[in-house]
Amino acid sequence: MEARHVYKTYGSKSDKEPKKADTNTCVDTKSVIEAVKDVSLQIRKGDIKLIFGPSGSGKSTFLRCMAMLDIPDKGEIYLGDECLVEPGVDLNKARARIGFVFQHIYLFRHLTALGNVELALRQVFKLPKDEARKRALDALTEVKVTDCINKYPSQMSGGQAQRVGIARALARNPDIILLDEPTSALDPELTGEVIDTLRDLAREGTTMLIVSHEMPFAREVAEEMIFYDEGTIVETGPPSLFFNAPNTDRAKKFMTRIINRTTREEMNV
Amino acid sequence: MFEFLLNPMYQTWIVQGLILTIEITLFGILLGLGLGTLLAIGDIYGKKPVKAAIAVYVEFFRGSPLFVQLFLAVYTVPAILNIQIDHAFLAFLVFGLNSAGYQKGYMKGAMETILGDQMQAGLSVGMSKIQTLRHVILPQAYRIVIPSWTNEFCSLTKSTATLSFVGFLDLVGAGRSILINNMQILPVWIVIGIIYFVWITCFSKAMDVVYEKKKIPGVELIMQ
Numbered sequence: 278m279e280a281r282h283v284y285k286t287y288g289s290k291s292d293k294e295p296k297k298a299d300t301n302t303c304v305d306t307k308s309v310i311e312a313v314k315d316v317s318l319q320i321r322k323g324d325i326k327l328i329f330g331p332s333g334s335g336k337s338t339f340l341r342c343m344a345m346l347d348i349p350d351k352g353e354i355y356l357g358d359e360c361l362v363e364p365g366v367d368l369n370k371a372r373a374r375i376g377f378v379f380q381h382i383y384l385f386r387h388l389t390a391l392g393n394v395e396l397a398l399r400q401v402f403k404l405p406k407d408e409a410r411k412r413a414l415d416a417l418t419e420v421k422v423t424d425c426i427n428k429y430p431s432q433m434s435g436g437q438a439q440r441v442g443i444a445r446a447l448a449r450n451p452d453i454i455l456l457d458e459p460t461s462a463l464d465p466e467l468t469g470e471v472i473d474t475l476r477d478l479a480r481e482g483t484t485m486l487i488v489s490h491e492m493p494f495a496r497e498v499a500e501e502m503i504f505y506d507e508g509t510i511v512e513t514g515p516p517s518l519f520f521n522a523p524n525t526d527r528a529k530k531f532m533t534r535i536i537n538r539t540t541r542e543e544m545n546v
Numbered sequence: 547m548f549e550f551l552l553n554p555m556y557q558t559w560i561v562q563g564l565i566l567t568i569e570i571t572l573f574g575i576l577l578g579l580g581l582g583t584l585l586a587i588g589d590i591y592g593k594k595p596v597k598a599a600i601a602v603y604v605e606f607f608r609g610s611p612l613f614v615q616l617f618l619a620v621y622t623v624p625a626i627l628n629i630q631i632d633h634a635f636l637a638f639l640v641f642g643l644n645s646a647g648y649q650k651g652y653m654k655g656a657m658e659t660i661l662g663d664q665m666q667a668g669l670s671v672g673m674s675k676i677q678t679l680r681h682v683i684l685p686q687a688y689r690i691v692i693p694s695w696t697n698e699f700c701s702l703t704k705s706t707a708t709l710s711f712v713g714f715l716d717l718v719g720a721g722r723s724i725l726i727n728n729m730q731i732l733p734v735w736i737v738i739g740i741i742y743f744v745w746i747t748c749f750s751k752a753m754d755v756v757y758e759k760k761k762i763p764g765v766e767l768i769m770q
Contacts, residue, residue, distance in 0.1 A: 346669060373672025383667040386660075386764045387686045397671035400681060431764025445671060 278320050278343065278375075278453050278486075283352035285313040285335075285342050312338035313349070314508040320453065320486055325479055327495045328488045330505035331531065336488045337380070339505070340457050343486065344377045356452065373401050376446030376454035381462050382438050384430040390417060390441045391426045394448045402449060416448035417441070420474045436467035440474050453484040460491060465542065492539050496520060504528040547733050556724050563720030564741060566634075570716070571703045573638045578645025578702075579695070585646060586653035587679065590661070600650070607647030613708045616640050620712045637709060645702055652694040656687040686765050689757075696753040700746050717741060 288309035312335030320326055328336050341347040343354060345361050345368050354361040361371050385393050394413035398404045404412070417426055420440040425433050433441065439459055446454050459475070460468040472494050478485065479498040489495065495502060496516045504512040504519070504527070512519075512528045520536075523529045550556050589600045607615065619640045620633050660683055668678025710719030721738040725731060 344670065346666060369669075369672055369674045372669060375670075377670040379663075379667070379670070381663065383663045383670075385664065385667060385682050387682070387689070387762050396681060397673060400677050401672040429763050429765075449672070 278357075278484075279353075279355040280316060280318045280339075280343055281353040281355070283313050283316045283339065283342055283349045283354065284311075285338055285347060285349050286311050287338075311335075311508045313342060315352075316508075316510055317352075318486075318503065318510070320484065322452075322484055323482050324500055325483075325485045325487070325498050326501045326503060327499040328486065328503045328505050329490055329495070329531075329535075330511070334506045335508040336505045337457050340455050340486065340488055344372060344375050344455055346372075346377065369401070373397070373449060374452045376449070376451035378439070378442050378446050378454065378456040378459050380458040382430075382435070382442045384438055384441060384445070386430050389427050389429055390422060390433070390437075390444075393430075393441055394445045397445070397449060412448050413444075416444040419447065419477070420444045421470075434467060435463040436470045439463060439467075439471050443471075443474055443478075447478070447483075453486065454478070456485060456487040456489070458488050458490075460489065490535055492520075492535060504531065506531070547730070548737065550724060550728050550730060550734065551737065556720075556727075559715060559720040559723055560717070560737075560741070563715050563717040564745070566709070566714060566719075567703065567706050567716045568745065570634070570638055570641055570706050570709065571699070574641030574645055574706075575695075575699055575702055577638070577642025578649045578698070581642065581646035582649030583653050583684070585650035586657055589650065589654055590657060591675075604647045604650060607644045612640070612644055612705050613711060615644060616708055616712050633713070637712070637714065641702060641706065644705075645698060648698055649691075649695070652691045652698070653687060656690040657683055659690070660686050689760050689762065689765050692753060692757040692760070696750045696757075699753070700750060703746055703749075704742065 286309055316339055318326075328340070330336055338347060342349045345354060349362060352362070356371055356374060359366065359371065361368065384390075385396065388396060391410070391413055394416055395409045398409035398412055399406070402409075414423075414426070417423055420443050422433075422437050422440045422444065425437050425441075428437075430438050430441075443454075443456075443459070456475070460471050463471065468491065472491055475485075475487070475494065476498060487499075499516055501513060502516050502519050503510055504523070504525070506527055512523060512525045514523075518524075519528060519532055523532055585600050585603070588596050592600065616637060619636045624631055624636075664682050664686065665675070665678055668682045669675070673681070706716055707718040709716040710722055715723065717738055721734050724734050728734070
């Protein structure tokens, strides 16, 4: 999967009308926010890449552009050989091949864990009932939430719900899974179980692009880390680069801040 | 005082009236639900002209007396078009179209509280907008809307009293016909009133049961 020179702007200039119903993104009508400015990124089968950077810098928007949940203003998104921004491309089909995990989880509230995972298998992939059920159960077993298959989202803990969210993305064997800060909306004591799940996926060679600030996890699984700030990629490199000596000042400052925070948290626990 | 209830002819009128009232209300409210849903979707996703047309529709049906709408449908429109249509069918249409004007508001309100994140989730798994509406948004919206829908049912049932003014023998029509014969104003209207009361109470209690049965923890109206 690849992004080439992607741009995405919010605000009065590009949006004729903010689509409040569809997008959950803040739309500031007075000023124009350039959330993604000329961002290119390539991710091959089996890669695990991690995007990090200050909040509000546009990381989530970029990830949503990759999944075509937000349509880029300019630039191209490739899934395999297919360019997703061309007119006439069946975006639903493309999205079916891309797993997406949301920061705020977004499970289907009226369905149980099992129903959440099954729905796309039944409606998009048209699998027969028993096969969809089997695959859903497999996915839920993989993320270790078999104890709440018949629970509704409101009855699960945040960590369970997010793992169901991961199972929902996983069940259809997507080409890639995009994860938008999968642990940042969770209570600190619940992030561990989600991270463990992601670690398992990494071990199995799942292709992933993750927005996250879980630095120990990043150091462990990411082949490449991408420092993103003010709508663009500032610096790219292996974890060792960022943990030892980042080249740019901005990355240096950010790493210091975040490592201090992480150590503080670990001392508190 | 209530001897008139023993008169077989009056009994038939009352039973027929009740059946007509129930029929028109139920068909009307179901048509209203279907059409109200479509109007809500149109109002959320439609282009400007669609939205404007829906606004005109809603304001017409909410802003003019039901009796006038009924009169126009039963007498004026067939006369102008010079066609003969079954009056009961026309009455059913008017109540359905009228109710859709109100139900569109309930549905739109319910859908708007759901759409933000749930539409995103639906698209993210590869479903189309229509599939997401059908399998995710509407199942939640209908659950949320049941209490408002029960209110709408109560008020629509009583609105059907206007039917007798365009020549139908509904419950009020039955009462009026009995009055012409026996002139016992108070007892007749007490009986008719009680019948409305019992029917509406039974139905709304049944809807409360449906609401509780269909309820899913976490799927409720979020008060902001």
